[in-house]
Amino acid sequence: MLTVRAPATSANLGSGFDVFGVALGTPADVIRVERAPETTISITGAGSEYIPEDPAKNTVGAVADALDAPARIRIDKGVRPSSGLGSSAASAAAAAVALNALYDRGRSREELVPVAAEGEALVSGEAHADNVAPALLGGFTVVTEDGVTQVDASVPVVACLPDISVSTRDARGVVPDSALMDDVVTTVGNAATLTVGMTRDDPDLVGSGMNDDIVTPERTKLITGYDQVREAALEAGATGVTVSGAGPGILAVCRRRDRRAIASAMVDAFDAVGVESRAYQTAIGQGATLYPDDS
Ligand SMILES: Nc1ncnc2c1ncn2[C@@H]1O[C@H](COP(=O)(O)OP(=O)(O)OP(=O)(O)O)[C@@H](O)[C@H]1O
Ligand SMILES: N[C@@H](CCO)C(=O)O
Structure with a gap:
C-alpha cells in the first residue's frame, strides 16, 4: 500500500x-x-x-x-x-x-x-x-x-473558509467574455509585480500584485460578506486579499507576525454577517x- x-x-x-x-x-x-x-x-x-x-x-x-x-x-x-x-x-x-x-x-x-x-x-x-x-x-x-x-516560495497566508458552497462550475459561469484594455494593462502589471514578489518571498509585493478588476469583482458577488471580510483582513495587516480559486474561500497574504490577528478578524467579519467560517494560518x-x- x-x-x-x-x-x-x-x-x-x-x-x-x-x-x-x-x-x-x-x-x-x-x-x-x-x-x-x-x-x-x-x-x-x-x-x-x-x-x-x-x-x-x-x-x-x-x-x-x-x-x-x-x-x-x-x-x-x-x-x-x-x-x-x-x-x-x-x-x-x-x-x-x-x-x-x-x-x-x-x-x-x-x-x-x-x-x-x-x-x-x-x-x-x-x-x-x-x-x-x-x-x-x-x-x-x-x-x-x-x-x-x-x-519555491514560503510567503505566509491566511485562508478563510466560510460555511457556504460555491461550485467551480457556477463561478466559471460569471467570468466575463471580454475585458477593457485599461483593465488588462493594469492586471498584467499586477501579475508581474506578484511574480517578482514570489521570487523574493516578499509579502508586500505579492499582496500589492493581487488586485484584479476583471474576474474577481464578478465572483465576490457570490460570497456573502466578502467586502467586509476583505476590509477586516486589510485592517489587521494583510498585504493583499482576494478570492481563493473560484471561492468561497478568501486568501489573505501577510507577514508571519500578523497571521493570528488576520485570521481572527476574518472569522469575526464573517460572523457579523451570519456566516460561520474557519481560518487556516499557514504559508x-x-x-x-x-x-x-x-x-
Ligand atoms: N476527490 C474529490 N474531492 C473533492 N471533490 C470531488 C472529488 N471528486 C469529485 N468531486 C466533486 O468536485 C466538486 C468540488 O470541486 P470544485 O472544483 O467545485 O471545488 P474545489 O476543488 O474546492 O474548488 P477550487 O477548484 O475553486 O479551488 C464537488 O462537486 C465534488 O463532489
Ligand atoms: N482557475 C480556476 C480555479 C478554480 O478551480 C477558476 O478560478 O475557475
Whole structure:
C-alpha cells in the first residue's frame, strides 16, 4: 500500500486567473492505494458526504483511468469540496503521484500535471491545471499552454473558509467574455509585480500584485460578506486579499507576525454577517508527498 499527502491550493491569486497557483501548508488530503482488478473508492473526512464514490464521477477515478492504473483507493479528505482551496485537485494530485508509483509508470511530476487535470475536467468541465500544478510541484506555479513554471516560495497566508458552497462550475459561469484594455494593462502589471514578489518571498509585493478588476469583482458577488471580510483582513495587516480559486474561500497574504490577528478578524467579519467560517494560518508550502510502502 502507498500513501500520499497532497495539499490544498489557492488558484488565480487575483491577477493570475487560470494561470497562478500556490500550494498551502495546510489543510491536505491523504490517499492510500493498493493494486486491484478494478478501481473502487471510499471517502472519509471533511465534506465526504458530498463527494461521489463512483470512480466515473470522482477526480481520482479519472486519474486512475488516465494512468491505466486500477486500484483500491481510500481518500481521507482534509480539504472540503467546493471550497476554493482546490479540494478536487488535492485528491487528483495525490492519486496521480500514488498510482504513478504503484504501477511504476515513471512519469515526472511535470508529466503528471495534465494527468491530474483530467480530474478537474470531470468536475468543472475544463482541464484547468492551476490547482493541480501547485498540488503536485509545491510553491508558486505559473500554468500556460506551453507548460508549468514553478518557484519555491514560503510567503505566509491566511485562508478563510466560510460555511457556504460555491461550485467551480457556477463561478466559471460569471467570468466575463471580454475585458477593457485599461483593465488588462493594469492586471498584467499586477501579475508581474506578484511574480517578482514570489521570487523574493516578499509579502508586500505579492499582496500589492493581487488586485484584479476583471474576474474577481464578478465572483465576490457570490460570497456573502466578502467586502467586509476583505476590509477586516486589510485592517489587521494583510498585504493583499482576494478570492481563493473560484471561492468561497478568501486568501489573505501577510507577514508571519500578523497571521493570528488576520485570521481572527476574518472569522469575526464573517460572523457579523451570519456566516460561520474557519481560518487556516499557514504559508505557501510543499507539493504532494509520497510515503514509503507500508504494506
Ligand atoms: N476527490 C474529490 N474531492 C473533492 N471533490 C470531488 C472529488 N471528486 C469529485 N468531486 C466533486 O468536485 C466538486 C468540488 O470541486 P470544485 O472544483 O467545485 O471545488 P474545489 O476543488 O474546492 O474548488 P477550487 O477548484 O475553486 O479551488 C464537488 O462537486 C465534488 O463532489
Ligand atoms: N482557475 C480556476 C480555479 C478554480 O478551480 C477558476 O478560478 O475557475
